[in-house]
Amino acid sequence: MKFEIEYNKLQTIIVDRLYKYLDIRRFGHLSHSQSILEIMDYSLFSGGKRIRPVLLLAAHKMVGGNIEESLPLACAIEMIHNYSLVHDDLPAMDNDDYRRGKPTTHVVYGEDMAILAGDALLNMAYEIMIENAYENLQNIEGHIKAMHILAKAAGIEGMISGQVADLKYENETIDADGLEFIHRYKTGAIINACVLAGVALEGIDSHLLKAIKTYGYNIGLAFQITDDILDIEGSFDKLGKEVGSDERNKKNTFPLLHGLDYSKIYVNELITEALDSLKEFGEDAYFLNQLALSIIDRQY
Numbered sequence: 001m002k003f004e005i006e007y008n009k010l011q012t013i014i015v016d017r018l019y020k021y022l023d024i025r026r027f028g029h030l031s032h033s034q035s036i037l038e039i040m041d042y043s044l045f046s047g048g049k050r051i052r053p054v055l056l057l058a059a060h061k062m063v064g065g066n067i068e069e070s071l072p073l074a075c076a077i078e079m080i081h082n083y084s085l086v087h088d089d090l091p092a093m094d095n096d097d098y099r100r101g102k103p104t105t106h107v108v109y110g111e112d113m114a115i116l117a118g119d120a121l122l123n124m125a126y127e128i129m130i131e132n133a134y135e136n137l138q139n140i141e142g143h144i145k146a147m148h149i150l151a152k153a154a155g156i157e158g159m160i161s162g163q164v165a166d167l168k169y170e171n172e173t174i175d176a177d178g179l180e181f182i183h184r185y186k187t188g189a190i191i192n193a194c195v196l197a198g199v200a201l202e203g204i205d206s207h208l209l210k211a212i213k214t215y216g217y218n219i220g221l222a223f224q225i226t227d228d229i230l231d232i233e234g235s236f237d238k239l240g241k242e243v244g245s246d247e248r249n250k251k252n253t254f255p256l257l258h259g260l261d262y263s264k265i266y267v268n269e270l271i272t273e274a275l276d277s278l279k280e281f282g283e284d285a286y287f288l289n290q291l292a293l294s295i296i297d298r299q300y
Helices: 002-026 033-044 051-062 067-088 105-109 111-135 137-154 159-168 176-200 206-233 254-258 260-277 279-297
Strands: none
Touching: 002 033, 002 051, 002 067, 002 111, 002 279, 033 067, 033 105, 033 111, 051 067, 051 176, 051 206, 051 279, 067 111, 067 137, 067 159, 067 176, 105 111, 111 137, 137 159, 137 176, 159 176, 176 206, 176 254, 206 254, 206 260, 206 279, 254 260, 260 279
């Protein structure tokens, strides 16, 4: 119960600040920007677990940080995540008609405006992070480091490389190493970066940083494998999208390559290792430990 209360509290803080960022721009002088803000709204506030920004705030708090300082970074990574979903759903990519129980952005507003809305979310994310860095000049080194971690994870050394590999190997069978590359980069890189960016604002000893990297690395992979499992065992009511899309799109997935039973076993192994890595943080790691455990049981 304590974990759920804290998670919901962080979600609320994040959503409230996201509304604020868009509202500030809604009253700007560029009339044509109003239509794109409506589409950004549709994508950004259609639900979601907000796990990435929650992770960033929780990691920062665990090492003694004030989450008011990291909140803009958390909101920025949620914008980056949502831009990637808008583009991922496009006909040229996964061609999905539903996301979080609602028609996808391109279905409602058209492909052209969906592309622009995704671009706008990505650019606004960097605006927000840079503005926040200016407001925290006393910790400018920490902010530059955190921004670099997030930017790198979202780019060709992270999420984009994973997406490229995912598209490249559609309709082809790949080996275990190739599949793990896709999962670790397409999904895992951003999740890991959220944890690393949170602690980068404060700076921690190298052995503690290694432990944090193990945690982020493992939960990122576990999260994507669980997605693969849910695409087989989940339901539209809980997932908010059609199940079985991986098979229809001939995607390479962990259950396809290793089987459903082993996939579940491996997720448990990854989470166990993630929990072990945070033991040195003691009670301060309670929230991140519970979040890792929630990945095993999630249904959407």
